Structures are given as C-alpha cells and as structure tokens.
Amino acid sequence: MNAKDIYKIFVITSLVIASTFFAGCMDSSSTSQNVSNNNDTITVTDSLGRTVEVPKSPGYVICSGSGALRYLTYLEAHDRIVAVDSIETEGSKFDARPYAIANPQFKEYPVFGEFRGNDDPEKILALDPQPQVIFKMYSTSGYDPVELQKKTGIPVIALNYGDMVSNRADMYNSLRIMGEVMGKEDRAEELIAFFDSTIADLSERTAGVPEEEKITCYVGGIARSGPHGFQSTEPTYPPFLFTNAKNVAYDPMNLTTAEVSKESILGWDPDIIFVDLSTTQSEDKSSALYQLQNDVSYRKLTAVKTGDVYGVLPYNWYTQNQGSVLADAYFAGKLLYPDRFEDVNLENKTIEIYTFLVGRGDEEIGRQVYEKMINAFPVPAFTKLDV
Template sequence: MKIMKTNILSFLLILMIISTFASGCVDSSATSQSIQKQEETATITVTDALGRNVEIPESPEHVICSGSGALRLLTYLEEQDKIIAVDSIETRDSVYDARPYALANPQFSTDYTVFGEFRGNDDPEKILALDPQPDVIIKTYSTSGYDAAELQEKTGIPVIALNYGDMVNNRESMYQSLRIMGEVMSKEERAEEVIAFFDETIADLNERTAGVLADEKTTCYVGGIARAGPHGLQSTEPTYPPFLFTNALNVAYADMELSTAEVAKEKLIEWDPEIIFVDLSTLQSEDENSAVYQLQNDESYSQLQAVKSGNIYGVLPYNWYTQNFGSILADSYFAGKLLYPDRFEDVDLEDKTVKIYTFLVCQGDEKLGREVCDQMINAFGTPAFTKLEV
C-alpha cells in the first residue's frame, strides 16, 4: 500500500513537471506568435505630396502603381518586383514603345493582371479582387480618375499621392516623389543615389557648355514633340531640357512653365534654325501629320537653312506615358555632341546611353542596358541619333 502511494505521488509529480513544461512551451509559442503578428502589422506614417498623413505597413511587400510614370519611378528604385498588378498601358499591344522601364521589364505585359485603365483610371472592384491585396497604392497625377482620398476610401487600402514633376521647372517635385517613394518602400538610399545621378549628369552637361558666347552658338529647334500622341514639326518645347542642359540657342525658347507649344509655320521660317532636331515619335503618323513628311513635302520648309544643309537629326522620344528622364539625358548628350563637338569629343554616345539606362532601369545589368538602348534607338524604324533624309 505504501509502495502504491509512493508510485501515485511520483506519477503526479511527473504530470506536474510535464504540465509546467508544456505550459511554458505554449506560452513561449504564443508570445512568439504575438511578436510576429506585431511585426507583421507594424506601420509608419508617411506624408504624401498632397500633404496627407497616410498610415502604411512598414516595408510593404505588395504594391500597385497607378497613373503615368508611377511604375517608372518604382523601377528607378529597383522595387518593381513588389507589384502584383499593372494598369492597361503595360499590356497594350503596340507597334511602337519608347518606355525604357517597360522594355527592361517585359514581364509587366505578360505576368500581371490589370487593375484599371491607364492614366490613373483605376477600377476599385478589380483592385479589391487582387490576391494578394496590395499593401499600398502609389498614385501619380492624382486628379486623374479617383483622387487619392476617394480611392483609399473605396478600397480600404492606403494611397500615397505623388507629383511626378519634370527635369526643368519641377525637378524638386520629382525629387520629392522619389524620396517619398523611397520612404514608403524602405529604399531611401537608392532614392538619393538616383537624385545624385540626375544632378551629376546635368552638372556635367552644363559644365561642358558653360561660357560659350551666344554668337559662337549654333541655332537649333526641336519639332515633332509628342503630347498624348504624335505631332508634326510645329509641336515644340520652349524649355526643351536637352537644350537647357547644354546651354543651347533654342530659337523657340521662352522662359515659362510650358511643356509643349504649337508654333506658327511662319514663325519657324522666320527663326530659320541652323539645326533641326525631330522627336521620332512623330513617325507614328505616316502621312502629312508627320514632321518628317512635312519637311520632305512642304515647299515652305525647303527654304530653311537646316533643310538645305541636311542638318536634320532624329532624337529619342521622351514624352511617352509622361517623361522618361533617362531618354532626356541621352538626348542631351546627342545635342551636345552636335552643337559643341569639341566639348563632347570624349563622349561615346552609345556607351553613355547604355550607362544611363543600365543605372536607371536595368538594376546595373549592362547587357540588359545595351539591349534597351538598341531597342530605343531603333524603335521607330529610322534610327535615333542619325541624320534624317528630307
């Protein structure tokens, strides 16, 4: 009987030890799960370009980019693999494409579902049907489609609004957008690298061409500038960045916040530039609406000295689903080499263009950068950076 009591007590003691150990394991596991859950739901508050304080998950894993240029900026930050869907522009079947970020990422057109129409015309129902759901929606040109607050209300997903900016009048807005996106994606360092790349490249262009007297400069003009589609020779840009960055004598220059302008034919003839650059996006029009066709067939243009001397050159389109900043820089070096050959004689234009695309959209892959460069130069049949037959 005594032995039996001893055995019972020993058994109960073992049960207590096992129970305590198990309880400890459960508590430890529960604590671990609680910590993990807290980590998964950790948030930060980001102030977007509209001044809205938006609470978002820290280091989001799934995002979508709405609006012209939003996915381009994400690609600059090397975070394009975080997207889970695209807008319709990425899947559109087109003969022409002058978007380096998309050429470097053909998976955009094949591997992702569409969440809405291009230019920010989002479809909240399609967004809510995505699996997984985006942690954040990044939106440029927030006045297109649903505004940021309305889209956030309809989807329940945080929306970060950005001002896309440009490289001339609104460069700081563009830099602010890169920094905000860097904060959202925990890519602050890369954002600063991209900003430094732009600043250093523009400074190099300016330093090479500063100090040239006006009477020593070659007069120039750019026509065929795209805006929501192709346009003819009279479509120009008064503050054309490649001319500004190289201190060129742009006959159509005007100190104003104006991206594109339609000039009178008579005014262009009066200006009579020595060199005419043609944005090759104009070749999408294969009729009288094309700048090249007009130069070849309009007798009024035959009197221009640029036409007589054959100084007509094609440049890369840059205004394609808003501005492609890398193409602007490549065009700037081409303009520099033509207008100031002695100051750019050390620049290999193809290598420079490859370097630009490699850094901005190819994650340092020079082979891919060379492929993108080749595709861009030959995107319209007639190669960019060459003399045009008129």
C-alpha cells in the same frame, strides 16, 4: 507536519508560481514583438499633404497613373507589383518607354484598371494577393485617391511626377516617398545623385560659350498625348537647357509643349534642326518629317538645305522618360559643341544611363533597351534624317 516542512513547501510553491509568471511574461513579450515585426507600419505624408499609414516595406503593391511604375522600376522595387494598368499589356506598334522595354514580364500581369489612373476598385479587390499599398501618380486625373482608398480599404499614396527642370523637387520628393515606403531609401538617394551629377556634367561641359559663338537650334514634332507635326515644340526643351543651347523657340514662361507658327520657324531659320521621332507614328502628311521633305516653305530653311536635320528619342511617352531626356541631351551636346563632348561615346553613355535607371545594373539589359529605343521608329534615332 512540522513548521519546518510547511516552510519548505511554501518556498517551493512560491518559486514555481514565480517561474510560471515570469515565463508567461517572457512568452507574452516575445509574442507581442513577433506581432509587431509582422505588422510594422510607417506614416508618410503624400504629395497632397495627406497623412497615410502604410505597412513598412510592403511585399505587394500596384502603381496607378502615368509614370508611377516607372519610378518604382527606377527604385528597383517593381518585382513587388501584383497587377498593372492597361497600358502595360496593350500591344502597340511603337513604344518608347525604357522601363517597360526592360521588363517585358509586365505584359503578363493582371490588369487592375485603365491607363492614366482610371482604376477599377472591383478589379483591385479581386486581386490575389491583395496589394497593401497603391501608389497613385497624377492624382487629379482618373480615380480620386481619397475615394479609391475608401472603396478598397487599401492605403493610397498620391504623388506628383515632377520633372528635371522646374519641378525637380517634386520628382525627388516622390522618389523619396516611394523609397521610404518600399525600404529603398538608399536607392532613392542614388537616383537623385545620379540625376544631379549628370545634369551638372552637361552644364559644365557647355558653360562659358559666348552667345555669339553658339549655333542656333530648334526641335519639332514634340509629342503630347500622341504625335504632332513640325510646329509642335518645347520652349524649355530640357536637352537644350541642360547644354546651354541657343534654342530659337526658347520662352522661359512656357514650360510645356507649344504650337508655334510656321512664320516664326522660317524667321528663326535655325542652324540645326532636331526632330522628335514620335512624329513618325503619323505616317502621313501630319508627320514633321513629311512636312520637312515636302513643304515648299520648309525647304528654304538653312538646316534643310545643309542636311543638318537629326532624329532624337521621344521622351514624352506615358509622361517623361528621364533617361531618354539625358541621352538626347548628350546627342545635342555632341552636335552643338563637338569639341566639348569629344570624349563621350554616345552609345556607351546611353547604355550606361538605361543600365542604371531600368537595368538593375545589368549592362546587357541596358544595351537591349538602347537597341530597341534607337530602332523603335521607321528611322533610327541619333542619325541624320533624309530631308
């Protein structure tokens, strides 16, 4: 073999080796990329300030604690749950949770723990498929989120529920965290814009009315962990705040429900009375409606004499149902300022609210939720009560 032939063999061999090497590199790169795509993670800071690494846009999750599944439903990502807490499967004579009414399939899911965040790690670990993320609302009640993560090995994201009044930033932050994890960032911003614009509309319609021209109002029978009587009120009742109403029980320092004295109510003597219909669950003398109908002192109230007593949707049901808050606000607005809400059809507005929040844009679902919510109690909501 001459030198020329040896050179040719060397060149060919070199080319084969090089080709194999580069092909191997490309295959390795491709495989690495595929693994990365299948195992992408993101890091989020939860409401407790914890840094939590989770799969990006997970396919399987669970929601623990009051309101967690509601927010996932608002984000239109509730089809990715693999189990529910006990409140979703319990049969109840009364229910005022629009997100659950819109999704009766929740009743068919496996149960991973008791309601209000009392999770069962063993039940969670037995789920198939396994959740990749646990969203946990109201982390100070029920199972501790840090301990739950240790027990299950599943990332737990703690969230603050917030509200639409003094803690709206917490509410929006939780929606954004959940949206980022679920790949629903755009939907989170749509929700935030919806809440802001709706509250702004209510406020703008009622702005500028002199205090002396406003009629006074009071809401009784406000629920808190169950039904209560007429003396249970909310000093910063959101439907009154959003409509700049003259709430006789207003107290800017009291942001929760409160039990006021009968003497105070009689002294205030409001022009219009609203009753949270959750009180009718009692079906006895502890019901606000029964008290208004039978208590001699309350019979002296101006609103009772004139018949200006109206039923409103309860919204404190497994924590705050924001859609019902807004619907109640438009109802209050139409009664307190009829000329400023003349263009608002309350039924259509309420259906629109429920359609956007829990109906995935399907107006028929929004209408079904509206019908069930209006007629969820012995007397229909948004009507004058027989006192």
